Amino acid sequence: MLRVRVxxxxxxxxxxxxxxxxxxGYALRPGxxxxxxxxxxxxxxxxxxxxxxxxxxxxxxxxxAAGLPVIRREVGGGAVYLDHNQVFTQWIFPREAVPxxxxxxxxxxxxxxxxxxxxxxxxxxxxxxxxxxxxxxKIGGTGAASLGESExxxxxxxxxxNHQQMARVxxxxxxxxxxxxxxxxxxxxxxxxxxxxxxxxxxxxVQRYLDACAAALGAELVPxxxxxxxxxxxxxxxxxxxSDEWLFQKGGLRQRGIKIHxxxxxxxxAIKVPGGLIRVIVRVHGGRIDDLSLSGxxxxxxxxxxxxxxxxxxxxxxxxxELSRRIQDVYRALGVQSPGVTPDDFASAIAQAVQAA
Amino acid sequence: xxxxRGCQIPEDRYYWPEKHVWARPEPDGTVTIGITDTAQHxxxxxxxxxxxxxxxxxxRGRSAGTLESGKWVxxxxxxxxxxxxxxxxxxxxxxxxxxxxxxGAGWFARIRPDDWASESRELVTGAEAVEAYxxxxxxxxxxxx
Numbered sequence: 001m002l003r004v005r006v007x008x009x010x011x012x013x014x015x016x017x018x019x020x021x022x023x024x025g026y027a028l029r030p031g032x033x034x035x036x037x038x039x040x041x042x043x044x045x046x047x048x049x050x051x052x053x054x055x056x057x058x059x060x061x062x063x064x065a066a067g068l069p070v071i072r073r074e075v076g077g078g079a080v081y082l083d084h085n086q087v088f089t090q091w092i093f094p095r096e097a098v099p100x101x102x103x104x105x106x107x108x109x110x111x112x113x114x115x116x117x118x119x120x121x122x123x124x125x126x127x128x129x130x131x132x133x134x135x136x137x138k139i140g141g142t143g144a145a146s147l148g149e150s151e152x153x154x155x156x157x158x159x160x161x162n163h164q165q166m167a168r169v170x171x172x173x174x175x176x177x178x179x180x181x182x183x184x185x186x187x188x189x190x191x192x193x194x195x196x197x198x199x200x201x202x203x204x205x206v207q208r209y210l211d212a213c214a215a216a217l218g219a220e221l222v223p224x225x226x227x228x229x230x231x232x233x234x235x236x237x238x239x240x241x242x243s244d245e246w247l248f249q250k251g252g253l254r255q256r257g258i259k260i261h262x263x264x265x266x267x268x269x270a271i272k273v274p275g276g277l278i279r280v281i282v283r284v285h286g287g288r289i290d291d292l293s294l295s296g297x298x299x300x301x302x303x304x305x306x307x308x309x310x311x312x313x314x315x316x317x318x319x320x321x322e323l324s325r326r327i328q329d330v331y332r333a334l335g336v337q338s339p340g341v342t343p344d345d346f347a348s349a350i351a352q353a354v355q356a357a
Numbered sequence: 358x359x360x361x362r363g364c365q366i367p368e369d370r371y372y373w374p375e376k377h378v379w380a381r382p383e384p385d386g387t388v389t390i391g392i393t394d395t396a397q398h399x400x401x402x403x404x405x406x407x408x409x410x411x412x413x414x415x416x417r418g419r420s421a422g423t424l425e426s427g428k429w430v431x432x433x434x435x436x437x438x439x440x441x442x443x444x445x446x447x448x449x450x451x452x453x454x455x456x457x458x459x460x461g462a463g464w465f466a467r468i469r470p471d472d473w474a475s476e477s478r479e480l481v482t483g484a485e486a487v488e489a490y491x492x493x494x495x496x497x498x499x500x501x502x
Contacts, residue, residue: 049425049430050423050425050430051405051407051423051425051430074430075430076404076405076425076426076427076428076429076430100399100497100498100499101399101499102399102400102401102428102429106428129401129427129428130428143428143429143430144428144429144430145429145430145431146429146430146431146432251405251407252405252406252407252449253404253405253425255404
């Protein structure tokens with residue numbers, strides 16, 4: 001029977017909550033057992049994806065002022081605000097102990113998380129490839145990386161999540177965009193607290209999770225500790241992860257807008273037209289416009305015309321000609337006048353937000 | 358070009374099949390390296406390509422840079438030791454090239470090898486490569502179809 005070492009680290013420093021699984025991964029040698037680490041940070045921090053550009057994605061000035069460390073991880077994805085209200089569930093497995101196909105690997109990793117939530121009465125389900133959803137809302141994401149000879153899978157038990165702080169640490173073009181991020185997180189992200197009305201006892205949830213891991217892996221879980229080598233490596237990585245050189249590495253990852261979950265993304269654009277500047281914030285859900293916010297320095301009358309346009313395009317797929325036709329309908333119905341700004345300009349701005357890299 | 362379980366394996370490359378990387382000696386003595394069709398298939402849509410910089414030394418078996426797909430991050434293991442003399446800027450700007458054309462426009466880096474003559478003997482090429490790769494694909498149950 002497969003034996004898996006389980007190391008419950010409780011609360012550790014923000015940097016250690018990231019460095020520790022890297023250390024275990026890089027220290028892994030052929031023949032070593034798989035490890036599951038359970039850990040939470042003592043204090044909040046911001047974790048950024050391996051290939052992100054910190055200055056472009058995160059409001060570093062705010063983070064400095066608020067005393068929030070910003071820590072680059074060697075796992076992909078986007079910036080996220082983390083605190084003690086999540087228990088990180090970090091799997092560090094020998095390559096041969098996980099499925100080769102990523103879908104299968106995530107299916108295995110996600111299963112105990114889903115079962116833990118379900119055992120608490122939360123209708124969680126795997127949203128392939130690597131999300132967990134509760135009736136259309138995300139309850140934590142997951143990620144994978146190859147570190148040294150190991151394959152690493154990371155995610156969390158989401159007791160609670162601070163939407164305001166999450167939105168606050170991101171670098172966004174306007175406060176309006178920030179408001180949209182908060183609103184979108186509220187609509188599309190959930191937690192145990194939200195689903196259950198209260199935060200369940202941590203120890204009880206962790207025990208349910210470990211039971212589910214043993215069942216999913218068909219493994220015996222053996223409580224353990226870190227080796228001296230792992231501890232030493234973690235200490236070295238703490239230093240590296242806290243260095244400016246590491247933080248300010250130029251990441252090449254450019255993603256469209258802000259991903260709220262697998263099916264939901266917030267995007268923006270600004271285009272200049274003869275009548276002025278058009279700013280667009282658009283949220284797309286499953287390929288359709290879910291929310292639209294138009295602003296700028298152009299003149300449009302009657303004033304309610306703008307809200308009418310925003311309403312009229314909801315539910316549409318982002319197709320410029322179709323958007324343009326629908327906006328023309330609003331112009332006709334309300335007798336909209338907008339000198340130097342045409343329905344087609346709005347359609348272009350929306351299309352650009354969604355297509356811009 | 359050979360195809361095994363839907364994965365393309367051009368015979369004119371040198372492979373390290375377990376690491377899913379290829380190498381091709383160039384007329385000027387440098388060696389181009391890249392990931393295989395299998396690698397790009399397993400990684401899925403690649404969204405970031407980050408070779409180590411020009412001038413950096415890489416060791417065979419160590420990372421020549423990293424990739425990120427929507428779901429995974431990992432190294433591109435260098436099949437040879439040497440100095441990076443060029444990186445594929447087009448792929449850095451458009452990472453999907455590694456998915457679309459892993460043996461052509463989606464190459465990863467070019468290396469001035471320390472010792473191609475002996476290190477290339479650790480790699481497999483031609484029909485031998487196809488068979489070695491076939492064994493791995495079958496053992497791991499990997500299919501690119």
